[in-house]
Amino acid sequence: MDKLIEKIELMQNPTVVGLDPTLELIPTFLKDQYLNEDLIETDYEYSSAVARMFFDFNAQIIDSIHDIVPAVKPQIAMYEQFGFNGIAAYINTCHYAQLKGMIVIGDIKRGDIASTATAYASHIKGTMINKKEFDFWKEDFVTVNPYLGIDGVQPFIDACEKKDKGIFILTKTSNPSSADLQDLLVDGEPLYYKTAYLVSKWGERAMGQRGYSKVGAVVGATYPEQGIELRKRMPHTFFLVPGYGAQGATGKDLKGFFGQDGGGCIVNSSRGIIGAYKNDKECTEKDFAVAARKAALNMKKDLAESF
Amino acid sequence: MDKLIEKIELMQNPTVVGLDPTLELIPTFLKDQYLNEDLIETDYEYSSAVARMFFDFNAQIIDSIHDIVPAVKPQIAMYEQFGFNGIAAYINTCHYAQLKGMIVIGDIKRGDIASTATAYASHIKGTMINKKEFDFWKEDFVTVNPYLGIDGVQPFIDACEKKDKGIFILTKTSNPSSADLQDLLVDGEPLYYKTAYLVSKWGERAMGQRGYSKVGAVVGATYPEQGIELRKRMPHTFFLVPGYGAQGATGKDLKGFFGQDGGGCIVNSSRGIIGAYKNDKECTEKDFAVAARKAALNMKKDLAESF
Numbered sequence: 001m002d003k004l005i006e007k008i009e010l011m012q013n014p015t016v017v018g019l020d021p022t023l024e025l026i027p028t029f030l031k032d033q034y035l036n037e038d039l040i041e042t043d044y045e046y047s048s049a050v051a052r053m054f055f056d057f058n059a060q061i062i063d064s065i066h067d068i069v070p071a072v073k074p075q076i077a078m079y080e081q082f083g084f085n086g087i088a089a090y091i092n093t094c095h096y097a098q099l100k101g102m103i104v105i106g107d108i109k110r111g112d113i114a115s116t117a118t119a120y121a122s123h124i125k126g127t128m129i130n131k132k133e134f135d136f137w138k139e140d141f142v143t144v145n146p147y148l149g150i151d152g153v154q155p156f157i158d159a160c161e162k163k164d165k166g167i168f169i170l171t172k173t174s175n176p177s178s179a180d181l182q183d184l185l186v187d188g189e190p191l192y193y194k195t196a197y198l199v200s201k202w203g204e205r206a207m208g209q210r211g212y213s214k215v216g217a218v219v220g221a222t223y224p225e226q227g228i229e230l231r232k233r234m235p236h237t238f239f240l241v242p243g244y245g246a247q248g249a250t251g252k253d254l255k256g257f258f259g260q261d262g263g264g265c266i267v268n269s270s271r272g273i274i275g276a277y278k279n280d281k282e283c284t285e286k287d288f289a290v291a292a293r294k295a296a297l298n299m300k301k302d303l304a305e306s307f
Numbered sequence: 308m309d310k311l312i313e314k315i316e317l318m319q320n321p322t323v324v325g326l327d328p329t330l331e332l333i334p335t336f337l338k339d340q341y342l343n344e345d346l347i348e349t350d351y352e353y354s355s356a357v358a359r360m361f362f363d364f365n366a367q368i369i370d371s372i373h374d375i376v377p378a379v380k381p382q383i384a385m386y387e388q389f390g391f392n393g394i395a396a397y398i399n400t401c402h403y404a405q406l407k408g409m410i411v412i413g414d415i416k417r418g419d420i421a422s423t424a425t426a427y428a429s430h431i432k433g434t435m436i437n438k439k440e441f442d443f444w445k446e447d448f449v450t451v452n453p454y455l456g457i458d459g460v461q462p463f464i465d466a467c468e469k470k471d472k473g474i475f476i477l478t479k480t481s482n483p484s485s486a487d488l489q490d491l492l493v494d495g496e497p498l499y500y501k502t503a504y505l506v507s508k509w510g511e512r513a514m515g516q517r518g519y520s521k522v523g524a525v526v527g528a529t530y531p532e533q534g535i536e537l538r539k540r541m542p543h544t545f546f547l548v549p550g551y552g553a554q555g556a557t558g559k560d561l562k563g564f565f566g567q568d569g570g571g572c573i574v575n576s577s578r579g580i581i582g583a584y585k586n587d588k589e590c591t592e593k594d595f596a597v598a599a600r601k602a603a604l605n606m607k608k609d610l611a612e613s614f
Contacts, residue, residue, distance in 0.1 A: 020423075022426075023435075023436065035436065035437055037437060043441050043443070046436050046437075046439070046441060047436075047441070047443060050436060075419075075423055075426075077417070077419055077423045077424075077426035077427045078423070078426050080426065080427065080429075080430075081426045081427070081429035081430075081434045081443070082434060082436075082443060083394075083398060083434075083441075083443030083444065084391045084392075084394040084395040084398060084443075085391075086443075087390075087391040087394045088391040091390060091391060109417070109418060109419055109452075110384070110416070111416060111452060112382075112384060112416055113480060113481060113482035113549075114482060114483075116327075116382055116384045116385070117384075119329075119382075119384035119385050119387065119388045120384045120387065120388070122387075122388035123387075123388075127388045127389060127390075128330075129330065129342065129353050129354075129357060129389075130342055130344060130353075132353070134350050134353060134354070134390075136350065136354060136388070136389060136390030136391075136393075137390065145416075145418060145452050145454055146454070146487075146488060147452055147453070147454045147477060147480075147488055147489070148477070148480050148482055148484070148485060148487075148488075149482070149484030149485055149486065149487030149488055149489070150484045150487055151482050151483055151484040152482065152484070170454060170455070173420060173454075173455050174420060175420035175421055175455055175456065175458050175459065176421075176458055177455070177456030177457045177458040177459070178455060178456055179456065180453075180455075180456030180457055180505060181453060181454055181455075181456055181498070181501065181502065181505070182454070182456070184493045184498065184501055185493060185494070186491045186492060186493055186498070187492070191488070191491065191493070191498065194488065194491055195488065198487060198488070242420075
């Protein structure tokens with residue numbers, strides 16, 4: 001978490017770009033190049049073509065923004081839907097972003113019982129084979145689901161400590177129906193306050209040097225009042241904030257998510273950056289990476305007014 | 308769900324075998340065969356060797372049990388820790404089990420906001436590329452995490468309807484700390500009752516012909532009293548019950564999980580079956596698949612006394 005904070009300060013930009021490609025978001029010229037049906041036929045060839053196309057798209061975005069944006073957050077579902085070739089594109093994307101100096105937040109939202117959570121924790125902890133350690137995933141942070149309680153989370157916290165990496169635990173998510181469970185009243189307070197309490201408590205075991213724990217929280221930008229309340233309740237918890245841009249939130253909504261030090265928060269935008277070329281009249285689709293950089297700079301400016 | 312019920316009735320066996328290989332569980336002779344360090348060197352070769360070894364192990368288990376056990380439940384975390392090669396072994400395992408006539412429950416515990424949940428739902432719905440549909444995952448059911456509410460679940464329910472497949476939503480999990488969130492009191496009742504209510508309600512939209520919805524629930528065998536209570540509250544919800552065997556529950560603990568029709572429930576055992584050779588004095592490790600069949604027959608007998 002300290003490294004993330006330093007990178008944000010260096011770039012004066014608390015932004016993470018969500019690398020969530022879809023076939024709809026990919027420019028036509030790339031689809032023509034990779035998904036030429038004269039050249040592909042089998043299931044394997046189709047998923048391999050999509051995987052290579054997604055990586056090409058992501059790499060161009062990363063090349064265009066790596067000097068102004070501290071982190072990327074690939075959402076693994078977007079890759080997973082194309083099977084193991086899709087997963088390969090996810091891992092290659094993570095690796096490429098790391099090589100370009102960016103911090104990688106793997107949005108995997110895993111959560112399971114103890115022995116299985118230990119296997120998932122290999123995303124940041126690495127995997128042992130014949131007493132050799134391998135890093136098959138190339139992520140610096142991952143997101144974690146808290147529904148199974150501490151023994152589903154502890155293996156990730158252990159991995160954070162061992163590898164100086166971090167996690168973000170779902171606390172109040174940005175989607176409309178997050179209320180179904182998260183807002184149920186427990187002792188007169190919404191459930192996500194309990195989650196917030198647990199996340200803070202679990203995080204005490206893994207404090208960094210800069211006042212924030214390696215155990216962060218996911219708090220949706222679409223709920224600004226809840227964000228203010230959670231910031232008060234979780235002064236040492238770093239927030240990963242999705243929901244900016246395409247999901248509706250703006251910089252003004254986010255003031256309360258930042259701590260008194262003006263930090264403690266990184267804001268994600270996905271479609272608003274990587275699909276910016278669709279709404280940028282000055283750019284053709286071939287300039288999709290240029291449009292992404294412009295959109296990232298606009299977001300930086302918008303956020304600067306909020307913290 | 309109807310197909311699962313018919314298969315259980317045909318085999319008179321409400322058992323699912325968890326295909327959760329680990330390096331510790333794999334017999335030494337297989338490790339010597341695949342992980343020969345004279346032949347493997349790169350990260351790719353190591354993960355590929357593990358992937359092929361896991362598939363070989365699983366395929367022998369499947370060959371040995373497919374005529375007496377209706378379903379398998381591979382836990383994706385065990386494969387995911389070996390990167391995309393591991394994922395390939397997971398998919399190959401699912402596919403092989405389907406080819407052998409078994410029903411495949413992918414234990415993936417995914418859950419995310421709407422657009423992302425739609426991507427995850429491709430596990431059972433398939434994926435469209437250039438107006439062609441592909442099934443990259445080969446699963447009949449998947450497990451789903453409810454923390455994000457209905458818009459994280461709806462895409463899976465839609466997929467169930469479209470493809471005549473099913474899901475199991477985490478309700479009361481088998482691990483010790485499931486109480487951290489699931490047992491918090493909401494209106495004087497534990498949270499998992501609310502989850503149970505939501506799962507039942509969501510499931511009404513996807514009823515099968517045999518009295519049970521395509522939307523099932525995960526209810527841990529390690530909490531027998533809670534199982535009885537949930538069975539009363541969810542008469543039309545099929546239960547996937549982990550926690551038998553290695554996690555401590557026995558057939559006697561499970562009576563209350565079954566419905567009045569003696570059905571409505573499938574019980575998982577993983578290590579107790581696939582690692583049975585380690586405790587079977589009549590079998591050498593080369594007979595691991597024979598030991599698995601014996602253990603599966605013993606489990607069938609134990610369960611027969613409970614329903």
